[in-house]
Amino acid sequence: MNSRRGNGVTGDGAADIVVGVDLGGTNTSVGIVDEAGKELLHAKFPTHPKESATAFVARLAGVINDLAGRLAPGTSPRGIGIASPAANSLRGTIESPANLGWGTVNLMEMVRMHFTIPVAITNDANAALLGEQTYGAARGMKNVIMLTLGTGLGAGIALDGRLIQGENGAAGEIGHMTVDPGGRVCGCGRRGCVETYVSAQGLRRSVQALLAERLDDSPLRSISFNDLTAESVSRLAEGGDILAMEALTITGAYLGRLIANLAAAFDPEAVVLYGGLVNAGELLLGPARVSFEQHAMNVYRGKMRILESTLNNGEAAVLGAGCLVRELLAGVETA
Amino acid sequence: MNSRRGNGVTGDGAADIVVGVDLGGTNTSVGIVDEAGKELLHAKFPTHPKESATAFVARLAGVINDLAGRLAPGTSPRGIGIASPAANSLRGTIESPANLGWGTVNLMEMVRMHFTIPVAITNDANAALLGEQTYGAARGMKNVIMLTLGTGLGAGIALDGRLIQGENGAAGEIGHMTVDPGGRVCGCGRRGCVETYVSAQGLRRSVQALLAERLDDSPLRSISFNDLTAESVSRLAEGGDILAMEALTITGAYLGRLIANLAAAFDPEAVVLYGGLVNAGELLLGPARVSFEQHAMNVYRGKMRILESTLNNGEAAVLGAGCLVRELLAGVETA
Numbered sequence: 001m002n003s004r005r006g007n008g009v010t011g012d013g014a015a016d017i018v019v020g021v022d023l024g025g026t027n028t029s030v031g032i033v034d035e036a037g038k039e040l041l042h043a044k045f046p047t048h049p050k051e052s053a054t055a056f057v058a059r060l061a062g063v064i065n066d067l068a069g070r071l072a073p074g075t076s077p078r079g080i081g082i083a084s085p086a087a088n089s090l091r092g093t094i095e096s097p098a099n100l101g102w103g104t105v106n107l108m109e110m111v112r113m114h115f116t117i118p119v120a121i122t123n124d125a126n127a128a129l130l131g132e133q134t135y136g137a138a139r140g141m142k143n144v145i146m147l148t149l150g151t152g153l154g155a156g157i158a159l160d161g162r163l164i165q166g167e168n169g170a171a172g173e174i175g176h177m178t179v180d181p182g183g184r185v186c187g188c189g190r191r192g193c194v195e196t197y198v199s200a201q202g203l204r205r206s207v208q209a210l211l212a213e214r215l216d217d218s219p220l221r222s223i224s225f226n227d228l229t230a231e232s233v234s235r236l237a238e239g240g241d242i243l244a245m246e247a248l249t250i251t252g253a254y255l256g257r258l259i260a261n262l263a264a265a266f267d268p269e270a271v272v273l274y275g276g277l278v279n280a281g282e283l284l285l286g287p288a289r290v291s292f293e294q295h296a297m298n299v300y301r302g303k304m305r306i307l308e309s310t311l312n313n314g315e316a317a318v319l320g321a322g323c324l325v326r327e328l329l330a331g332v333e334t335a
Numbered sequence: 336m337n338s339r340r341g342n343g344v345t346g347d348g349a350a351d352i353v354v355g356v357d358l359g360g361t362n363t364s365v366g367i368v369d370e371a372g373k374e375l376l377h378a379k380f381p382t383h384p385k386e387s388a389t390a391f392v393a394r395l396a397g398v399i400n401d402l403a404g405r406l407a408p409g410t411s412p413r414g415i416g417i418a419s420p421a422a423n424s425l426r427g428t429i430e431s432p433a434n435l436g437w438g439t440v441n442l443m444e445m446v447r448m449h450f451t452i453p454v455a456i457t458n459d460a461n462a463a464l465l466g467e468q469t470y471g472a473a474r475g476m477k478n479v480i481m482l483t484l485g486t487g488l489g490a491g492i493a494l495d496g497r498l499i500q501g502e503n504g505a506a507g508e509i510g511h512m513t514v515d516p517g518g519r520v521c522g523c524g525r526r527g528c529v530e531t532y533v534s535a536q537g538l539r540r541s542v543q544a545l546l547a548e549r550l551d552d553s554p555l556r557s558i559s560f561n562d563l564t565a566e567s568v569s570r571l572a573e574g575g576d577i578l579a580m581e582a583l584t585i586t587g588a589y590l591g592r593l594i595a596n597l598a599a600a601f602d603p604e605a606v607v608l609y610g611g612l613v614n615a616g617e618l619l620l621g622p623a624r625v626s627f628e629q630h631a632m633n634v635y636r637g638k639m640r641i642l643e644s645t646l647n648n649g650e651a652a653v654l655g656a657g658c659l660v661r662e663l664l665a666g667v668e669t670a
Contacts, residue, residue: 095634142502143501143502155600157600159494159499159500159501159506160497160499160500162495164494164495164499164601165494165495165602166478166494166601166602166603167477167478167602167603167604168602168634169602170602170634171494171600171601171602172600172602173599173600173602173632174599174600175599176599176632177595177596177599177600178592178595178596178630181592181630188632188633189633190629190630190632257513257516260512260513261512261513262600264508264509264510264511264512265490265492265506265507265508265509265512265597265600265601266499266501266506266600267500267501267502267503267504267505267506267507267508268501268502269502294525295513295516295525297508297511297523297525298523298524299503299505
């Protein structure tokens, strides 16, 4: 009997699959993930932030059912893990996310109404950290910070091997640490949050500030703010555009100082960078490393590692959401 | 037999006593502490930072033996806990403390050479937090930050009920988070650390800056930098001195912003303030609360508590050092 333990109802190891969802301000990714962290099936669709949460959840359920229907007969996912901005894993809610117009909704309950399998939810940065610790650059690390540089800026933080949650499940909201009192207005209603510099949105704002301050000619002068993307800034910088390079340098300088401050507070082994903005590569990371060395305490200089995620772009949160629901399932099975 | 369990060798509850030491840059306090957190005996002596570590440890051992000799016959301390700046509890060392000229020394080993009972060491801020969690304002709190505002600025941080240590035992060095890039030179060799504003030393520097900027008459103009103490600034501010009040307001504003940033990163239930500078009372805490409300995320405004230590001045670290060695003894007895 012992030799069969853990193989589950189907008696087939391949059946140990879960659904991971990465709910983003722009797009939502859904993956059917096996235990080795391989995405067997994947779908991506626009989030439509102006749509109601109910309508969004109905579309999400449709996508999950569609993917699950494509699995081998007799095989079905054991649970659904969801990574979302502003998610509170203790309550199952997402709470007034800056980039979605839903206010506070209990997303976990709303998704549960469509399924009979367990559903778990966590902050997107925490999910990405879980994915990175299980399958990526942070494997085996007990003290590590994952910075997610997307539309906004978040962090998943593990200390002594455990994800920190805080009193209200809101630890790691480092994007809203004030770095420039009285500075740029933030989506959270205050000013000078580090997210207003270190994020895709922050990069776009730095471009506008440079267009105002400087006289250099640049293709950036022909792109409206709404049409400007972090990718286009990176591409122009790679081509030698001075203003695009400068905007990435500004972003990197704030990023390096932030990492130095987080090092002083948390003493991590490494900081792992994840998210679309990291695709800018050395044009961002070079200035970030210079700024880190300048602002970090002596004990961290040249020692604490700044790493890039080794998972495919956008995959860490999907995989991590899968890990999350696996943990939930393991807890249920133990109890 | 069960009714006598835990009473120990002497059959007397009063025998469960330990030594707590708070090694400061200016003075060192030693207490003989019972299990209820009562200091049975206490001594305080100047640290003499220019003396060698060996000579200091010999003096410390003399003081401990003197206090222990005054205990009732047959009663003796079970262990010695030491709270020190820049202490590394994992290694037993204190590592180039900014306010002592010892470089890196293994203080735990040095003290052990004088005694046969167990010795434990930890960072002073961590010890103060332990004392406050066991006997003071942070009793029962699982997510709490203790800020120590003395000559310098440190923090002890508990998350999910456990003190965070970090990869190298250096977590909580929040005094060296950069708050003002290119700003005031810090004892750590860099510029703009928050400790250069939020500490007794920072307050004295803010007074000098105001004497340079402003023309207001003030008794502060008759006191040299070396003769100026945080206490004298507080006393003048209480008497209505504009520059002294302004210096405390500046300090409080930086303190409030720091607390807001720590709230975003850690999501604590409360931040407890401890150390000589806190004696300035509302002249410091008023501006700190205003600044906190201004810079904190909505979820923390009016909710996260900013508390003053409820232990006697200087007692938290002595009591916490006692708790530390009790934990060590409990571990030894369990193992």
